[in-house]
Amino acid sequence: MPHPTPFRLPLTAALALLVAGCASTHGLEPQGSVLNADSLAASRSLANAQSDAGFPQHDWWQSLGDAQLDALIDEALAGTPSLDAADARVRQAIAQAGLAEAAGKPTLGATAQYTGVQIPETAAPPPFGGEYVDVTLLGLQFKYSPDIWGGHRARFQTALGLARAAEVDAQAARLTLSSNIARTYVVLAQAHEAADVANADAKRASQLLELGRQRVKAGLDNQLQIRNAETAVASAQQQELAARQQIDAARNALAALLGKGPDRGLDIARPALLRAAAPGVPGVVPSELLGHRPDVVAARWRVEAARHGIKASKAEFYPTVNLSALVGVAAGNPSDLFSGDSLLAMGGPAISLPIFDGGRLRNNLAKSDAEYDLAVANYNQSLVGALHEVADALQAARSLEAQVATTQRARESAQAAWQLASTRYKAGLGTQLDVLAAQRPLLQLEQQLAALNAQRLGAAIDLDRALGGGLELPAPASDNQDSNDLSKAPTP
Template identity: 70%
Template structure:
């Protein structure tokens, strides 16, 4: 009988044990566990009728410096200053580095490792416990080791964990870009509000001057016995009201200056250096003539949400791979001896290693619970993505419709102001011809000032609609979208 026969017989129990373990591995099953969420196909979200006639070419997507279209160099300088670095951007960048480091850890976990160690150990037993020659003698040993470890990725679980971490890192990268867009648009909106506050202050001061002239004229007529105190008291009330409006406008100016300084990452004194805005233009609203999937693919929040769906999907793959057997390779090679002189001799060689197979059998439901959590994480990411799609399309539509409505309102307000100007010219001509009084002139002037105040508010809202539309269209960001971002149903 050959020498291998006894060895084969000794290996039979081990093989039988392995086969039994493989059969029992079915106890840890993924049966009945699956995600329920389905990403919405963006092109199924109809919006063409809501967009109306505002459909142009791809050139309608905003540029990265979209705020320059408002025509105020001071606004350009403020946004450039903010983008150089603020606490908000620093936090977004730190989160990005954190996610990238996590992806690096996941990548390192799937690669072989090799470590080296050196150890010197000395033991001396007391003669009171161990008689000589061992007792009282120092027993020393020196060990040099190389430790190799590797777990081959047989089922793709390690790679899935790495790709999930990469997806999260890419989502954080998009979030960092979105933080810059949010900062620039918030500065632009605050700047528009500051422009409106200054315009309201000018209107209030004009109203105060008009009311003061009316009060002086009313006082003269009362002194001459031509009128009673009614018109005089009305004029005094108008002066106080105008002063209150001027104070409210100044308070808003101060608050907006402080807000802008904070967004720049500076102290409130920085806001005192901001001059009154001089916005020149509000471009006509336009959206690209493309499908919603491409339209929303320019938005940072949509792309980031899609990356998180991809990451959650790979997390499911990693959880499923944990149900299958795994192989670990481990090897220790080194030198060991009781003295340094013998350490590098042939007899000092030390070795240990080999493959180890492990597989789940009974784990108390841990693996199924982990997979169920991964499925829920995916469903949550899908729900967030679907909601982000809907809200993104709503923001585009709201901004577009607001701009269209405000253009019509501004046109109507301009016609009303022109009519009020004509009425003022008629009243002034009658006064100069001796057919009317100065009271008639001042009374006609009041609606004109109110219309000018209304017009400045509408123009500020129109500037804000421009900012909102540029932001809703993605702000000109160059985004790294996942391959399936435009076909979410896949």
């Protein structure tokens, strides 16, 4: 009967200790679950608004019908500091993905080394002690760590997902910039209209003041009418000054959005008559509706990146295999480096397995799980927020459209009343006071109509932005992957 070798018992004990001490992923799983966009009920809120109309065009702002606005947005999209920063973040993320990919590839490098050692006689007797020995080495060094457990690929996929998210963020920055310019341009148009109304009201108040002075001089009225008219004149002048200040502020804001100095705003002329299309959304399910949103798509890419991050963290629990080799020449005398006896070759595999790491691996995996849960929560919140933005913009546009129509009818009635008062005055059947009194509600309705038209245009801009602004965004291959997909990752 064969006897156990003297090394078998220690080896068995070492293996048992190795297995007992190996780090485990037991009990560590992400908790987040990706929300299905089609589960968000929105059919009643979007009722009577869904149609065969497509999504906004990439140049959606041209539907507003102002060539100057088109030129301003084209100028901004050609390059601003905000877009430069977004593009730099994309290049940074792509470079990071390249680093992650390179980490899993073999490396080959050249090495040159000179080493000398003086061995004391107290450490070794002659002929070794008391001698200075030197070695010169020239060689090629090869290193490679095979991706047996998929950790390298998972880290690359993580970095790639973040790079895709950064690319989408850069597109989102362009959409945000163009919509902010369009909204500020609408504010500029409203400010010009408010200045016109205020100017007309100031003229009306001045005529009232002059008429009041004439009546007082004729003994037909008292000083109260003059004081009231003076108050109306001052109020109208203040409103006109406020409108002029708003024009200046809007021009300055547009110049800043263009990445230019405030003098650029002085070159912006009065906007043309802007128009807004009838509100509506494509008749598609929420998942397709929201798939055009850059914030939703970017959040989905970050979920994918975090999912691969968990796989990378799990791969660290497995043994690591490293292959290395060194081939070169070595000699004590540099002149002997290329002699036949100077060849140096060494190499082989090395395997390492974490045993006791103080909880580093488990905490790292727990961190990856939490990052996944956070990415899922942000994605789910982006779905909810995006759908609400679509509904809010649609409902606002529809309501404002009705308000504009109602106010337009009221304005037409006020216009007819003012024309009637003017006709009666010319025929000697009324007074100039009647004409000026009838003009006041007309001017008030014109100011109200200008504000409502601006709000209606703003809602149309918000709706185009909420629908993705015509962007074509690269999305992950599947929008239905959730934490259950992580079961495909190996679990120690």
